[in-house]
Amino acid sequence: MNSNSKTQKKTRIQLLHQYYSYTGFYSFIKKSLKKAIIPSILIIVGLWAFNTYVFNLNDGLKHITNTFSTPSILTIFFLSESFLGLIPPxxxxxWSKKMNEPVLMLTILATLSYIGGIVSFFIGKTSLKIKKIRTYLDGKMSKYLKNTKKWGGFLIIAGALLPLPFSITCISAGIIKYPLRGVLLFGLFRFVRFGLYGLAIYKIVE
Structure with missing residues (x-):
């Protein structure tokens, strides 16, 4: 009985692997990573170079912290994460490194990004009721809509974890009426993404 169940489980994994291979999921991730990883590395390296040779980032971040209130900065971040991820996180x-409790602030940012993805999901669902918005999104996001229909949860995981547009992925999920529980579950990988980026960026910012 156990042997049969293991065989069945292995067969399902193999079938999933074949499906994602045939539908181009792996090649899509590979291409997306090539496009996204280089800019991400350039951003981190650029921050280091800017901090080392041009202007002390710590002074700049202190100025931002002293000029703008924490709620204002968090609001701007949340709006960005809810609407197409307009500002690089x-x-x-x-900025969170300059707070009194940077790890707590990083967790808050990750939480807001996660909630922003959920908001994006409902934006996608709401757009189905408004013809002009649906037509606009269908045109702008046809590629993501097609891919989300094919790959569902795996694409949401990729959007949450990898340097891919998480908000757009969630909007697409809403448009195709992907189950909300899937977005809530797979979107949790967003916390892993922020943790990894925090480790890298915190080494640059003193």
Missing amino acids: EIFIA
């Missing part, structure tokens, strides 16, 4: 991760 790396900027906010670097």
Whole structure:
């Protein structure tokens, strides 16, 4: 009985692997990573070079912290994460290092990004009721809509964990009526993403 169940489980994994291979999921991730990893590395290296040779980032971040209130910065970040991820989260991760409790602030940022993904999901669902918005999103996000229909949860995991547009992935999930529980579950990988980026960026910012 146990042997049969193990065989069945292995067969399902093999079938999933074949499906994602045939539908191009792996090649999509590979291409997306090539496009996204280089800019991400350039951002981190650029922050280091800027901090070392041009302007002390710590002074700049202190100025931002003294000029803008924490709620204002968090609001801007949340809006960005809810609407297409307009501002690179790396900027906010670097800012969090200057807080009295940076790990707590990084966790808050990750939580806001996670909630922003959920908001994006409902934006996608709501767009189905508004023809102009649906037509716009269908045109702008046709590639992601097609891929989300094919790969579902795995694409949400990739969007949450890898340097891919998480908000757009969640909007696509809402448009195709992907189950909310899947977005809530797979979106948790967003916390892993922020933790890894925090480790890298915190080494640059003193």
